[in-house]
Ligand SMILES: Nc1ncnc2c1ncn2[C@@H]1O[C@H](COP(=O)(O)OP(=O)(O)OP(=O)(O)O)[C@@H](O)[C@H]1O
């Protein structure tokens with residue numbers, strides 16, 4: 252039996268229309284991508300190639316100057332672009348979540364961490380207060396945070412940037428979604444913490460989650476990814492297994508990327 256993608260992006264096109272007279276930016280230009288349960292699918296490519304916009308479009312988050320112009324985003328067989336707001340709210344967090352590259356967008360500065368994490372659970376399930384607290388503490392430990400009680404009672408501004416980033420990761424995985432899109436999840440973290448987060452992503456993959464990992468770091472890709480998509484100028488120029496991309500790159504741009512690290 253052939254394997255079935257849990258997330259399938261088909262021919263996605265998104266452009267930005269800046270002020271009059273400026274040229275249109277084709278940020279995402281006919282992108283297709285499949286992510287499978289139990290695999291890490293990496294998206295690599297230089298800054299500005301369209302990685303984040305692709306991910307944001309999956310959640311229908313596009314800046315006012317931007318427009319999704321074509322394409323489908325199938326999740327568990329349903330086209331998310333055809334779902335209404337209410338149906339989408341049920342899907343987000345439970346079936347698919349995202350770790351944002353821009354951490355300021357994810358945590359509410361005026362609400363304690365505990366409340367934000369509990370809301371991420373109760374948005375989708377009925378659960379006792381005690382059980383919810385236990386889940387919160389467990390998930391913070393999984394992202395490498397100690398002193399969990401103190402963190403739960405803190406406001407985001409009382410935590411360091413790295414701690415906030417780990418809380419965001421915790422929030423994204425607390426409801427155990429089928430798909431996790433992680434946009435540069437470890438960039439701002441020091442190396443040991445980075446390693447812990449990557450190990451957690453691998454553990455989630457081993458439990459059957461489809462993880463889409465967006466990163467500049469080809470070393471991380473080599474160590475963790477199963478499938479790799481290479482993006483340049485809004486397009487996927489090449490995709491394949493991690494072995495194919497590293498050992499037998501076909502496209503000129505992929506070869507350049509590989510040469511840059513060796
Ligand atoms: N809100 C926006 N308004 C106008 N243009 C935008 C906006 N967001 C992104 N773009 C443009 O879309 C293109 C793709 O941007 P995107 O953020 O997806 O790149 P990226 O591959 O994630 O880069 P990085 O590796 O730096 O995160 C870029 O040309 C960028 O300038």
Ligand SMILES: [Mg+2]
Pocket residue numbers: 302303304352434
């Ligand atoms: Mg980005």
